[in-house]
Amino acid sequence: MDSFRTIEIKESIFEDNNKDAQKLREELKRQKTFLLNLMSSPGSGKTTFLKAVLPILKERGWKIGVMEADIDSDVDARAISELGIRTIQLHTGGMCHLDADMTRQGLRALGTEELDIVILENVGNLVCPAEFDTGSVKNMMLLSVPEGDDKPLKYPLMFSIVSMVLVTKYDVAPYFDFSLEKVEERVGLLNPMAKVYPISARNGEGLEPFLSWIEEEVERWRNEA
């Protein structure tokens, strides 16, 4: 028997997503659950990244839940639930993003009581998810080395709405024509506050800046008035 549930997300009926997202953030605040929205292209390594950092965060005492949003399949939820992390698979019925109400459906099915952090692994897509506030406290994204350093030029909205860009698969950088400096420069022009760090989830390298950041952000948000 699978140790995770799969639910079909229904299309939202709310007209004002921004307002609904704000409402969801307030609901989460009351129960002290921090929601992180993780976005990227298909195949940038979201699940591999989570498999690298979740055991460390768990070891450090954080209670974590993960929502895996996909058009189809449950391979990602299976991988995460095997870590002993509370996981739910969300099927979007072909939709290319999640909005706040769809995220709320996932949170209710996951059950967020007692969870410190919930991570939403959004649909693999650099366009649509950038346009919808999910109600998350923070947005972050992965850009993998093989995708190329020109992506901030081509998908500027996504790079504008995230607090952190992790450059994944950095261990294969020698085999690609990829410049971290160009990414830093291009992200900086769009979004000067965004942090950009290279990582290799496969080798477990470069994880600490993310780990420190998420722990600080969760503490800060909890302590805000």
Next chain:
Amino acid sequence: MDSFRTIEIKESIFEDNNKDAQKLREELKRQKTFLLNLMSSPGSGKTTFLKAVLPILKERGWKIGVMEADIDSDVDARAISELGIRTIQLHTGGMCHLDADMTRQGLRALGTEELDIVILENVGNLVCPAEFDTGSVKNMMLLSVPEGDDKPLKYPLMFSIVSMVLVTKYDVAPYFDFSLEKVEERVGLLNPMAKVYPISARNGEGLEPFLSWIEEEVERWRNEA
């Protein structure tokens, strides 16, 4: 001065895209212009692939035009126009796909008279473009090795509507946990007619199956009653 134009595509007013796409195919048939819709995730190597095959097709006597669809930037149109290929940059105004009417706007601005083949490089996205018939004669896609062999499981619609899947960046396969056999098997279950071939556009390897296929498809389509 740039040797290509950039146009802003307007949202379509047609309610029945499938009907409009069929009409566009008939228009293209009358003028004997073959439209190929090229799709993939961001960074799978669509432009690099075109840079490898377009000079060969041009050398073989085909008259080709390219439409580069992007949310923003003109880096791709610049790269293609430098090959001496008639090129236009289409900006989708944030939209994650092109439908038939949007494609028609691009074709009119490009000017298709005397062109044998027009290639639409669709927005980098495995979700939305799969849902809209552009009016193309054939759909094809790229899946890059670094994205992973599980993508047919997660984006089944895209893999179901294409005639050819080129597995790009195959030269870096030794550095990734990637199985071509798994891709063939997973695509085969969704779409038994689809052809799957590995290529390395960077090294110019594996291009011939695509070149033979497109030449045969153009000839067949022209000779159809």
